[in-house]
Amino acid sequence: MKIIDVICSAGKTGFYFDDQRAIKKGAVSDGATYRGEAVTPGFTKIRQSGESISVMIILEDKQIACGDCAAVQYSGAGGRDALFLAKDFIPVIEKEIKPRLIGREADNFRELCNLVENIKVDGKKLHTAIRYGVTQALLDAVSKSNNCLMCQVIAKEYNTKVLSEIVPIFTQSGDSRYENTDKMIIKKAQVLPHGLINNVKEKLGYDGEILEEYVKWLKNRIIELRDDDLYNPVIHIDVYGTLGVAFGNENYEKIADYMGKLAEVAKPFKLRIEGPVDVEDREKQMIALKTLRKLVDDKKYNVEIVADEWCNTLEDIKYFTDNKAGHMIQIKTPDLGGINNIVEAVLYCKSKNMKAYQGGTCNETDISARICAHIAMATGPNQILAKPGMGVDEGYMIVCNEMQRILALNNIIN
Template structure:
């Protein structure tokens, strides 16, 4: 099946940011940050994002490809260290390409499982490498069988439910006002992320700056959105609420209740209300918070991100009843079969499955993620890469609509209204 394997070094859709340094108060300097990096591997608080495009020549002349990419906040929340493309490309030549060329290609899922087991000096391949190579594996099967990647996934996992558009979640970056307007004008399903990653400048020491922002956002939706537009408000606070309220469960719950009232009639989700610096403590605190919210009748959804770094982590959060929704951060989980199985596990347990990822991915990894979301019918997918809204939204939306139309033409059970 495989005639040749090769790669190219590329850019990603955003930058690598040292989250620890930003939380510690690194000052913005134009688009850069002033300050000393605090996370191992970083040469600056903000530095360019990198990627590796892995390509395979197939026997019939077709070319399959996928992109290795890592998240913006690499090295944070228990995740793998900074992705340095040129250094890690050596692992492709040494270990991955011989595997792809010599292995018997039985099925997408089995190939991905074998990829996860590969070792370099006794260690697993970097998650970014596993992520990109699994994409090219999926694309190879799609090209070989002349099917969409969505169909390959559905066939592998025996999924037969109807296929429809998956709600898209756009992220604003620091331009949380202008970019929110863009989202509203394009009637984005879930918005705006808002990047509330600093207490002093973005949340407020009693949460007052986020209160002000949500009041503004609600009014903009009313003014620009028109009738019958009810997006979900999804805010990522990067643990800053925990810092501001000194990890007091009662005060945090009361604050979230205030936010819910401000946002009404729009649904509110809060991602990462606290960051406890370990998985066990994170699960324990979020479980307490979620229980407290239920006691008070507060219907704000708690979304987990940090410390959900593997399929097993996701299962642990769900078993502990710690969350309403999980961000399945695709580059962090390594091979995309893990993301597929994470979505399916969430759905089996009535937990929201948010197929996320990072602004720091590529157009290709975003396109492949669309097929994962469609095949598994995730509850929402991130518009990626980049922070400009329009570009990532276009990539994800257009790939989704193209695929839905193709599948409908093929006679699959598709709802593409």
């Protein structure tokens, strides 16, 4: 079935763009925003409204396939592409992508993704957010052309099987790390709460004492609110490199010992620590996480390290995986560009016995979240992020319900 048109519309995301560097430098939280000056290029404020672009592909039978271009909350940081504003990038899609797609058959997802991934302007690939949204729309177009589910397209083209149960869902608390945790426990989220520990003074403590108290509270709250002891979620905390800020980025022993201490506090629940350090360089970040993993393993601490910053592209993910830089890799979906790269990243991690966290950002949309659920159900990562937003209920509902629909439909639609 041929593509006859490509239409774009500007939209909003489920959260905001935040200037991570300004926040790390001590920007003061003020209600739902921050006080202070932006420091990352492209930002005019520390917190700005998240923007998206819906890409709608019109097929010759008038079916409409859709994908949403979106970029991560902390755009422009950690080696990522610049701030993504709809007014700047709709013209790029209309000029560089639309003419290349019109008239093509929507019959092969991988081939169409390769087409988009290889478009270059002034010697550079298109912004990751553009590639992310356009390839979502292409997956939807191929599934509609073949009267099947999006996950079935992936399974067929990558020789996998659609899962027979849903992927564990990881929920984000934002700064409401107490009230939102209650929501997660009530919904029996399998992984929680993220925590947003992005400030040493207010959230970690210069000796880690604030986070230690929070983990203790988390453990006790889960035990207090759960219906039975069969509910044993993983405690997953994102510390945004603050352990390195507090203890010294190369003070590996102290950082490892602190994580081991937190693991003891978290018992009987498994603990994961995401982004213990951020050294502002890909090679140094890999070495740091590789070193920390070895220390943690040698000391037999019951904690897993999750790689995030500076592990953005498919190439990065393979590099960190091959070097055992952490126990789990966050596949931050918008950062990879084309969603074909998400598929390949999950499958590569699994082939190398590295745990795969199919993540993303609170700053996505309902459509990108649902399509990511199809990718997860076709590839089988260890966990998937509930998104968009930081409200817990909405993101969890979107991702959970889409995976449940897949379970109900997979054996009916072939």
